[in-house]
Amino acid sequence: MASDRTASQPESSRGYAPASGPESERGAGPRAGSVQCTSRAAPAIGAPGHQAGAGPALHDLDQATIVARAQNGDVSAFEWLLSAHEGGVFRLALRMLGDRAEAEDIVQETFIAARRSLPDLAAPQSFIPWLYRVATNKCFNLLRSRRRHPAHPDAFDDGSVPAGSHDAFAWGEADPRHQGDTCGGLCQDPALRYEAEAQMRALTGLLQAVPAGPRACWLLRDVHEFSYTEIATIVHLPESTVRGRIARARRILAEGMQSWR
Amino acid sequence: MAMNGGKPRLGCGRLIDDVWASIDQPATIHERSCRDCQSARAALDHLEAVTRSMRERDRGDAAQRPSSRVREAIMAVARAEVRRSRRVPLATTPLGTIDISEQALNDLIRFAASTLPGVRARRCTVLRSPTPQSSPGGPSSAGVVDGGDVRITLTVALSSQVRIPATMTLLRERVGTIVQAQTAITMQQIDIGVEDLYDA
Structure with a gap:
């Protein structure tokens, strides 16, 4: 169950140990320049990889090294990052927009923009939140453009409340037969598996009734497992506002899902 | 349920955020006797179960x-942009100049560095040297390295198991030798920054 724990990796490790302090050495060689040692790297990560063509395969390297290589123009490193994170970015966009073609456009725009801006990323270890920030902003921009077209209304901020959800609502009693029996794709029983799939479809549908701001925060926290601090950075809001939006989204979704309990 | 200060509260006054934060712990005395809290815990627990299933x-x-089409489009743009380096x-030769792109030289240097055990090459930058042959109004040398x-x-990132001074010496030799062998370029200066240590 989620609390404000450090986020786990969407599809690869995001762990990063802090700097261990500077060391330096000036060595020999052809007019040796400076040598500076500034931090301690994360352990190697596991994700879909490609051979870098140099030394160990990319999937044996820490993510900061892969990001640094991509910043340096290494196409293989960039492709590795694309493989590792295109799925996560796509799922975020798909659930934000509810449209597969638009979600694919967001993935394409996000990674092309990310590649062009990569050299400006000061800290390679912040690559993943930075990538999701680019994607989230693009989703918000698309939703705002939809609002300007009446054919595609979409509640955006915290002010609107979806139909069927109101403050006076009282959560009903749970059916004890169904407590904790949601087992997703892991169920062996076809009936239970079918019910689990139906519940996931219901949740996906309900999400579209959640205003875009809380929807993004909830997805980033409960589906993509970013920390509250990371989400505050991604959506450019105070952490307290992020917590409020996530709580609001949970309330709407929990209420909407009660008929499945 | 009521909204208070932008954060939803239950009928008993508790924040939903607080109920969520303690949902994986046994119910408190208040939660065991409060119908609002019991209902909220059950609803949030169910939501978390469905969400977890969806994540997995x-x-x-x-x-x-x-679709694969998206990746192909992204990589086509990436490769086209890489080709535009210096x-x-x-x-x-009598037939013209043979040159190498700065990006290819970077790749070769990273390759050379990474052949040393305990070394992970990260970024390589070919420094811009003064170009006295360029003159105002003359052809631009911005796209050419001397x-x-x-x-x-x-x-680079280094394994915490290696000795840094000795590795630096080896690294310079290795990069200089491989680049010279592959391109006939003799490096005039190699600055190395060790920006990470990794456990291995």
Whole structure:
């Protein structure tokens, strides 16, 4: 169950140990320049990889090294990052927009923009939140453009409340037969598996009734497992506002899902 | 349920956020006697179970990824942009100049560095040297590196098991030797920045 724990990796490790302090050495060689040692790297990560063509395969390297290589123009490193994170970015966009073609456009725009801006990323270890920030902003921009077209209304901020959800609502009693029996794709029983799939479809549908701001925060926290601090950075809001939006989204979704309990 | 200060509260006054934060712990005395809290815990618990199922299914579901066409389009743009890097002349022949792109030289340097055990090459930058041959109004030298005066900065991550001074010496030798053998460029200066240590 989620609390404000450090986020786990969407599809690869995001762990990063802090700097261990500077060391330096000036060595020999052809007019040796400076040598500076500034931090301690994360352990190697596991994700879909490609051979870098140099030394160990990319999937044996820490993510900061892969990001640094991509910043340096290494196409293989960039492709590795694309493989590792295109799925996560796509799922975020798909659930934000509810449209597969638009979600694919967001993935394409996000990674092309990310590649062009990569050299400006000061800290390679912040690559993943930075990538999701680019994607989230693009989703918000698309939703705002939809609002300007009446054919595609979409509640955006915290002010609107979806139909069927109101403050006076009282959560009903749970059916004890169904407590904790949601087992997703892991169920062996076809009936239970079918019910689990139906519940996931219901949740996906309900999400579209959640205003875009809380929807993004909830997805980033409960589906993509970013920390509250990371989400505050991604959506450019105070952490307290992020917590409020996530709580609001949970309330709407929990209420909407009660008929499945 | 009521909204208070932008944060939803239960009828008993508790924040939903607080109920969520303690949902994986046994119910408190208040929660055991409060119908609002009991209902909220059950509803949130159910939501978390469905969400967890969705997370687990997503990771292995090919339908939850973009089509290969998207990746191909992104990589086509990436490769086209890489080809626009500066050039480093290697030799002049009666048929013209042979040169190498700065990006290819970077790749070669990272390759050379990474052949040393315990070294992970990160960024390589070919420094811009003064170009006295360029004159105002003359042809721009912005897209060309002086092949006779190549100076680089290389950042690396090192295994915590290696001795840094000895590795630096080996690293310079290795990079200089491989680049010379492959391109005939003799490096004039190799600055190395060790920006990370990794456990291995």
